[in-house]
Amino acid sequence: MLSLVEKILFVIAVGVSLYYTQVTFSKMITVVQRGQGQLNLDHLPPRLWTALRALVNQGGIIRHRPVTSLFHYFIAWGFIYYVLVNAVDVLEAFIPGFHIPGMLGNLYRLLADLLTVAVLIGMTYFLVRRFLVNSAVLTIRDNVTLHPKAAAGMRTDSLLVGGFIWGHVGFRFLGTAFLVALHGGDPWQPFASLLAAPLDGLPETAQLIGWHTSWWLAIGLILAFVPYFPYTKHAHLFVGPFNFMTRPPRRALGALDPINFEDESIEQFGATTLTDLSQTQLVDPFACIMCSRCQEVCPAYTTGKPLSPSALEINKRYHIWDQMAALAGGEADESPLLEWAISPSAVWACTTCGACLDVCPVGNKPMFDIMDIRRSQVLMASEFPAELKGAFTGLERNGNPWQMTDDRLAWTKPLDFAVPTVEENPDFEVLFWVGCAGAFDPGAQEIARATATVLHAAGVNFAVLGNDETCTGDTARRAGNEYLFYEMALGNIETLNAVGADQKKIVASCPHCLHTIGTEYADYGGHYTVLHHTQLISELIGAGRLKLNGSNQLEKVAFHDPCYLGRHNGVYDAPRLTLAQAGATLLEMDRNRSDSFCCGAGGAQMWKEEEHGSAAVNETRFAEGRATGADVLAVGCPFCARMMTDANTNAGSPMVVQDVAQLVAAALQK
Amino acid sequence: MKIIVLIKQVPDTAQLSANMNGLQLMASGPRIINPWDEYAIEEGLKLREAHGGSVTLLCLGTPDAVETLKRGLAMGADEAVLISDPQLAGGDSLATARALAAAIEKIGAYDLVIAGRSSIDGGNFATAVQVAALLAAAQLSYVAAIKAIDPAAKTITVERLMEAGRETVSSKLPAVMTVVKEINEPRYPSFMQIRKAAKKDVPVWSVADLGLDAGQVGAAGSQVKWSQIDLPPTREAQVEILEGTAEESAKALVDRLLAEKII
Ligand SMILES: Cc1cc2nc3c(=O)[nH]c(=O)nc-3n(C[C@H](O)[C@H](O)[C@H](O)COP(=O)(O)OP(=O)(O)OC[C@H]3O[C@@H](n4cnc5c(N)ncnc54)[C@H](O)[C@@H]3O)c2cc1C
Ligand code: SF4
Ligand code: SF4
Numbered sequence: 001m002l003s004l005v006e007k008i009l010f011v012i013a014v015g016v017s018l019y020y021t022q023v024t025f026s027k028m029i030t031v032v033q034r035g036q037g038q039l040n041l042d043h044l045p046p047r048l049w050t051a052l053r054a055l056v057n058q059g060g061i062i063r064h065r066p067v068t069s070l071f072h073y074f075i076a077w078g079f080i081y082y083v084l085v086n087a088v089d090v091l092e093a094f095i096p097g098f099h100i101p102g103m104l105g106n107l108y109r110l111l112a113d114l115l116t117v118a119v120l121i122g123m124t125y126f127l128v129r130r131f132l133v134n135s136a137v138l139t140i141r142d143n144v145t146l147h148p149k150a151a152a153g154m155r156t157d158s159l160l161v162g163g164f165i166w167g168h169v170g171f172r173f174l175g176t177a178f179l180v181a182l183h184g185g186d187p188w189q190p191f192a193s194l195l196a197a198p199l200d201g202l203p204e205t206a207q208l209i210g211w212h213t214s215w216w217l218a219i220g221l222i223l224a225f226v227p228y229f230p231y232t233k234h235a236h237l238f239v240g241p242f243n244f245m246t247r248p249p250r251r252a253l254g255a256l257d258p259i260n261f262e263d264e265s266i267e268q269f270g271a272t273t274l275t276d277l278s279q280t281q282l283v284d285p286f287a288c289i290m291c292s293r294c295q296e297v298c299p300a301y302t303t304g305k306p307l308s309p310s311a312l313e314i315n316k317r318y319h320i321w322d323q324m325a326a327l328a329g330g331e332a333d334e335s336p337l338l339e340w341a342i343s344p345s346a347v348w349a350c351t352t353c354g355a356c357l358d359v360c361p362v363g364n365k366p367m368f369d370i371m372d373i374r375r376s377q378v379l380m381a382s383e384f385p386a387e388l389k390g391a392f393t394g395l396e397r398n399g400n401p402w403q404m405t406d407d408r409l410a411w412t413k414p415l416d417f418a419v420p421t422v423e424e425n426p427d428f429e430v431l432f433w434v435g436c437a438g439a440f441d442p443g444a445q446e447i448a449r450a451t452a453t454v455l456h457a458a459g460v461n462f463a464v465l466g467n468d469e470t471c472t473g474d475t476a477r478r479a480g481n482e483y484l485f486y487e488m489a490l491g492n493i494e495t496l497n498a499v500g501a502d503q504k505k506i507v508a509s510c511p512h513c514l515h516t517i518g519t520e521y522a523d524y525g526g527h528y529t530v531l532h533h534t535q536l537i538s539e540l541i542g543a544g545r546l547k548l549n550g551s552n553q554l555e556k557v558a559f560h561d562p563c564y565l566g567r568h569n570g571v572y573d574a575p576r577l578t579l580a581q582a583g584a585t586l587l588e589m590d591r592n593r594s595d596s597f598c599c600g601a602g603g604a605q606m607w608k609e610e611e612h613g614s615a616a617v618n619e620t621r622f623a624e625g626r627a628t629g630a631d632v633l634a635v636g637c638p639f640c641a642r643m644m645t646d647a648n649t650n651a652g653s654p655m656v657v658q659d660v661a662q663l664v665a666a667a668l669q670k
Numbered sequence: 671m672k673i674i675v676l677i678k679q680v681p682d683t684a685q686l687s688a689n690m691n692g693l694q695l696m697a698s699g700p701r702i703i704n705p706w707d708e709y710a711i712e713e714g715l716k717l718r719e720a721h722g723g724s725v726t727l728l729c730l731g732t733p734d735a736v737e738t739l740k741r742g743l744a745m746g747a748d749e750a751v752l753i754s755d756p757q758l759a760g761g762d763s764l765a766t767a768r769a770l771a772a773a774i775e776k777i778g779a780y781d782l783v784i785a786g787r788s789s790i791d792g793g794n795f796a797t798a799v800q801v802a803a804l805l806a807a808a809q810l811s812y813v814a815a816i817k818a819i820d821p822a823a824k825t826i827t828v829e830r831l832m833e834a835g836r837e838t839v840s841s842k843l844p845a846v847m848t849v850v851k852e853i854n855e856p857r858y859p860s861f862m863q864i865r866k867a868a869k870k871d872v873p874v875w876s877v878a879d880l881g882l883d884a885g886q887v888g889a890a891g892s893q894v895k896w897s898q899i900d901l902p903p904t905r906e907a908q909v910e911i912l913e914g915t916a917e918e919s920a921k922a923l924v925d926r927l928l929a930e931k932i933i
Binding site: 261264269378379380381382384386389392393397398403405482483649650652 | 682684700702855857858859860861862863864865915916
């Protein structure tokens with residue numbers, strides 16, 4: 001029990017704390033509101049459920065760094081429980097004789113006791129990891145743009161948060177031990193009892209003073225720290241779940257937001273400065289815990305490029321802290337993102353693989369920032385890698401990034417059956433979207449032929465658009481040329497709807513086409529059912545429509561998940577199933593399925609030189625495939641095929657790189 | 671500096687293979703800006719950025735050539751003028767040059783006229799040269815680099831790309847210059863500039879506006895007539911892919927090029 005003076009002091013302290021909390025939190029909210037658009041708060045019940053899930057499972061951290069994640073669960077669950085513990089502690093101190101009665105009380109105390117120790121162990125682990133071990137995954141390479149205050153700030157911040165947690169929980173633990181000593185033991189608090197043993201001999205007044213002091217330090221730390229929350233990464237505790245809760249809904253992980261080009265009042269396209277980013281992208285830096293999990297999975301960073309998605313978020317955070325008053329006061333922030341947040345080379349190194357989006361435990365979206373910066377660079381400043389100009393011109397004039405003017409049906413010539421166009425076969429059931437790669441790239445033409453051969457063998461009633469097909473605009477979009485994408489999307493939607501493709505199935509052997517047509521065209525009124533060719537083929541095999549040659553057993557095959565099939569669109573099983581059906585013994589690379597590592601072609605990288613780094617993305621990935629000991633590296637994307645084939649040639653390895661469709665076509669009974 | 675850039679709208683000859691004969695392509699088919707003229711615009715913009723002044727685009731063509739002028743405006747030019755009149759149809763390079771020269775005189779007080787090396791359709795390599803003669807201005811063709819320019823002293827020194835090498839030439843301004851692709855890398859217009867350009871007015875001048883007679887321009891004013899245009903015959907090419915590692919295939923390539931006496 002607190003004395004009357006203490007109670008009055010406590011009420012005053014709470015008042016002061018709440019006042020300053022309101023001041024700093026409204027600053028944080030005002031800064032977020034400087035961003036574009038709105039946070040999404042519609043459909044509140046499912047959103048709250050999302051937030052709760054993120055809070056409890058901690059954004060699914062256990063998928064990576066399992067040991068660290070385990071210790072983090074200790075702290076996180078302990079802290080969630082401590083909301084209750086703190087409330088009970090205050091009630092006990094205020095209301096004479098208050099306690100949770102009976103067995104419930106016993107269990108409550110037992111859990112508090114266990115979680116207290118869990119938090120202390122967890123926090124010790126993190127402090128040792130950051131300050132004694134100096135874990136390499138927490139450092140950022142020095143070719144990456146980093147805010148001048150970040151390097152030291154990250155350490156101070158960690159120390160502050162660690163100290164706060166240790167202090168709060170540690171003093172609460174000590175206070176409980178004094179209470180246990182005063183009451184002569186509590187079997188339901190084994191750890192507190194252990195600590196109480198040496199305190200037992202102290203005079204009662206000393207024990208009482210000990211409890212009072214500990215209580216004030218434990219609760220006082222909370223009251224002192226809460227207003228300071230927006231200035232530390234500890235805010236991730238609630239901003240993380242809030243971030244998941246208020247994100248815009250997306251049809252696919254990395255589906256980009258459209259721009260309204262018809263609205264003449266819009267003067268800013270993409271993001272040049274911080275406040276050009278959307279509000280949800282301004283929540284990100286407050287949520288960021290600086291764990292660099294995103295950096296660890298980034299194909300650009302891990303191959304030595306100057307891009308670190310975590311550095312981007314960290315820079316935003318330190319920039320905001322520096323300018324918090326000015327930003328909250330509505331002052332214009334003129335400093336370009338490219339000067340302090342991320343370097344131009346880093347912006348152009350992103351493969352849009354989406355790994356950073358997928359892995360971030362607090363729902364951050366660094367890839368979207370990068371895409372917004374590309375948009376402003378192309379649409380406003382016209383500054384981008386010179387090689388992309390060729391791809392843009394090709395898309396404008398020839399409808400493909402290769403600047404090819406050849407017949408889009410040339411790939412069909414070597415086939416011993418005719419591939420009908422939609423004019424020749426208007427009653428098709430499946431539209432085979434060949435894609436620019438399938439039409440023009442010699443390697444991908446093989447894949448297109450294999451796909452057509454399998455469809456033909458299964459008696460599928462299909463057709464192609466032939467010379468009416470043009471690029472989906474994926475390259476333009478990922479390269480920031482949203483206007484060009486917009487024009488191509490409208491043109492393709494018109495073509496597709498004219499042949500009734502919106503009423504039928506579309507099959508694509510290119511995941512980039514699948515993603516663009518299947519998930520992104522919807523924003524422009526194009527709604528299509530697009531299947532990856534492996535999805536259709538496994539269906540056909542399952543239905544007994546393909547006779548596969550049992551004797552021609554495939555050897556050991558490892559499948560490389562394409563980013564735009566797997567992570568972005570969630571298709572992992574169909575290609576594996578197809579391979580198994582075709583008689584392959586499947587091996588897995590270390591990084592597979594949603595952890596797959598990019599081939600290096602995505603995000604318009606295919607059309608430019610790789611940014612300078614220490615290794616090539618494709619060779620890094622290929623080496624991983626080779627390490628499985630498989631005979632065949634199976635791919636499901638013409639660009640992956642190209643990247644892996646190049647790496648295979650460079651490595652002079654005996655491995656074979658082939659698309660799943662090619663493997664199935666080879667296994668067809670003649 | 672007052673700079674005038676001559677740009678021509680041409681058929682996209684890269685699209686020739688798409689089942690079209692020459693005359694059809696000349697009459698219809700997708701249109702683009704003559705590729706060399708993009709380099710001329712870029713050089714004009716760079717000079718303006720360095721020395722101030724303005725860049726005016728001038729094109730003689732059919733009414734739809736305004737699209738080509740808009741593309742040039744989107745690259746950053748200040749103004750554009752289209753010379754268009756049914757009387758201009760069927761003009762040879764001299765007749766075209768007469769109209770262009772008259773328009774340049776109408777714009778007046780220019781320091782430099784920049785044109786492309788040649789067009790990808792007519793390919794006369796002559797129009798700009800004839801413009802220079804008609805204007806009695808200095809004529810600098812095949813420019814690969816501007817070494818020095820002094821708008822106040824009205825002098826220019828350029829490097830010309832000849833078959834046998836490079837030649838440095840100085841002259842007085844005003845001058846008419848044609849450029850080759852080595853001179854720069856043309857910029858890609860941003861959407862903001864495309865939107866701004868779309869709102870700009872492009873005046874259209876007729877033969878009468880230029881103070882010329884119908885007999886001086888178009889087919890009537892031309893010595894050269896086109897009776898027929900054919901596509902070049904397609905050449906059968908053989909493709910061979912050299913297998914092996916990068917080093918092996920590079921070596922094999924060099925051996926083959928030596929054997930074929932190409933290098
Ligand atoms: C079959 C045929 C039909 C034609 N019909 C028409 C017609 O209907 N209407 C019409 O206006 N012209 C017409 N012309 C004229 C023609 O298009 C050219 O303008 C003229 O012949 C210039 O020669 P060139 O294309 O070989 O240019 P080149 O001498 O090879 O070009 C050198 C440079 O001169 C400049 N230049 C050339 N032409 C123009 C131009 N027109 N405007 C601005 N700058 C230019 C460019 O900078 C170009 O890079 C016709 C020509 C042909 C062959
Ligand atoms: S953005 Fe997410 S994954 Fe990256 S450092 Fe911040 S919290 Fe970690
Ligand atoms: S999308 Fe991929 S390449 Fe781009 S920043 Fe994220 S992890 Fe790195």
